[in-house]
Amino acid sequence: MPVRVVESSAPSQVSGANSGKTSPPACTLLSVGQAFSGTQNVSSLQKDEAWRVNVRIQGCDLEHGYLCGTMEALNVPMADTPVVTFWEGEIVDTINYTFFTGKWEATPEDDKKHWDKFPSFSPFKSQVEFDGGKNLDLSNYPYIFMRWKEQYFVNVGTDCGLTIAGFYYVCFSCSDGSISGFYYDPNSSPFQKLELKSTNDGRSGFSFSSYELQ
């Protein structure tokens, strides 16, 4: 989700490869087409504020630890319409990506501070302190840790007065499909919390769509 521009900075490029193929998800609730809604707390010292946020998963390539989708911020004060951004995600699978970001102005200390905010991270804390957790097997863990980085604005120009310079530390619960995240941008308010829940379009249950690229 975009935040107000404080200082201009170009978004980093994700170099991750993706074949374009959609591999089966580790968790069905995180598969392509799934939607989530909730809020991002953008409170500052001046005032308490939370923006409504919708997320939709558009692509998933577990082999490359890749996930992508859109994020829609609904009640952005300075925008006439909801602001949609496209984001790309790195799944912390210790094969393609580890808990350490190594870019986007995030130091290992920043990483640890943010991961530490998720209760589900606690079993890995000491191992991550020790060697970055590079040998951890997270494949059977019921939570998926990710970094989501917004890449471009889908429906507004870059001159909209908003920035997508930062990125999110994200934790997804495979049990109920809830997502929590913390936005990190050295130039924005720290620890802006993102909280999302799986949505079901008014249904009495869960619905799943799918596509397959050729």
Add this chain to the structure above:
Amino acid sequence: MPTPASPSASASSSHRRASSDLMVRIGSADSEIKLRALRELKNQIIGNRTKKLFFLKLGAVPAVSCALAEAQAQAQAQAQADLLVQSAAALGSFACGFDAGVRAVLDSGAFANLVALLSFPDDKVVDAGARSLRMIYQSKLAPKYDFLQEENMEFLLSLLNSENETVTGLGASIIIHSCETVVEQKALCHAGVLKKLTSLLEGSPSQKDASLESLATIIKKNPEAASKFVSESRRALSSVTDLSKDRNPRTRLLACMCLIVIRNTSPCYLQDIGIKTKLVYLLLELLDDPGQVGEEASFAFSSLLAQKEDLQKLAFEAKAIDKLHNHLQKHLLQPRRYQGILLALAELCSKLESCRSRFLSLEVLNLVTDALTHEVADVRTAACICLRSVSRSIKSLSAGHFMKEMIVIPLVRLLHDPSTSVQVAALGAVSNIVVDFTTAKSTFLQCGGLKLLVQLSKSMDPILRLNALWGLRNLMFLADNTCKEGIFLELTAPSLSSLICDPEPFVQEQALALVRNLVDGCLDSIEYVFAEDGIILDAIGRQLQSASKAEIGIQGMYVLSNIASGNEFHKEAVMHQLLLQVNNGTQAFILKFLQSNDSQLRTAAIWTIINLTFPSSPGASSRVVKLRNAGIVSQIKTMVNDPCVDVKLRVRTALGQFMTIGDSST
């Protein structure tokens, strides 16, 4: 009334007279006259396609063939040897790069006579025969040589062992033309052909080329042959590698192709980053060759990159996209070169987002779009394959880079291309482009794409049906209500139900995936499967009962699961399908799927149960009772420690719901 002939008409008639005279002289009983005529004919047709055709129509090939046979019958005198040489050379000239000529030579019965020349004592005669036969073996029309017959293999070995360079070249040409099966590859290896060809790598330039090409033919897709070649002689592989630095561009290309075949056949060889990088740079350089080498280099480059992300990355770093883009910008590209460049770009963009991103930033897309309307079918196909590769970028699909009239209109036109391979390739690109995450799916409908996809989904050709349905399934993904309605009205419920029951399992799978997307999203969309007395839902039930592969079960169960996430009526309709067999006394497919080895199928099945027993729905408790009576609840209880995390978590959700609803036995 006769009028004076114009100068050109007069020249033409005198030419015809001279040619008829030449034909008469070829048939002359005087050896000297015949010899001169044969030489004259040969000189006239060399490299001249028009002349070849002209003399072909005059019946020159049977006449020369006759001269050859006569000279063979009385071959002692020197004059006869010259006649043999000249007649063989003339026949070779007719066959050189000219299929009509090859056909005429074969029809004239001269082939056996040319083979017989190889046993003559006179070297010049042997050479002429071999040269002529090589020309024939360069054509697809040449007869297939049966290596599996012992005497044939011996004859081939005698050719390869010959001192005469043309004869060894003929041996290699025979292998290149006729070795097609693994059995033939094995027979050649067993007979020691690899060793002989390896030794020829040190021979003359033409022997090197012929040997490289033959080696590639024998090794292709045959790991045993690759391993034998590498292990038989320590020098073998390094000789080929050395030839990739040869002065002659054709030799360099053939050496690269041989190395690529070895690597693609047995990936354990040539893993060194140095050789990989070298191959990338060599082939990019060879692309600059203005002739056939440049054309073939792009195809070799494609086979080097195919399915190999590491090599695609190296090629990207070597600025391959920029170089191919430069070639594509040249005017009047020969169709084969055009096709080769497009296919190379397709391979480059098949896996890496960095390549696709560069492709788009250089605006190569515009040039590829132009190629969609090229007159040659192979070029159109290649352009579609290239579009298919680059449209695998979800980042670009999300930005709506492809759903534009300038791309969609020509692509839709190709859906009724006379060539099936163009249609299939176009469907591949369409299938990706219609995923489009923006709200622009309507562009495709407005361009008439939907109608054509639906038409093709009813084709007699199962490949067209599959790909058309694939496109419709992706078009249906997250489509808005108007788009969904449009697709459904065009496709109709009876057609959809018959596609679900298509004889081809992969068509069934796509049809079910399409329905899955149809009933996703807005709650009202579930109603589509109840149209026309529920024929779609009944077809799904039938298909799930007899599902021949897990993928059909997965898609079918997600259809039922999505329907089960609707209202009470929807849930009860799914219950009816699940318990139909139980009531008939046979095992319910849901039980079979819950016990499947495929974790995705187990997941889909358990989601259906979760939706049927969703706690807020009024009929949930009665459904739990029915599911328990059918043995489904007890089956789910056995799955609490399922090895798949997703299944395990869903089982917990289901059991939690049974408990909430009040299943006392839980």
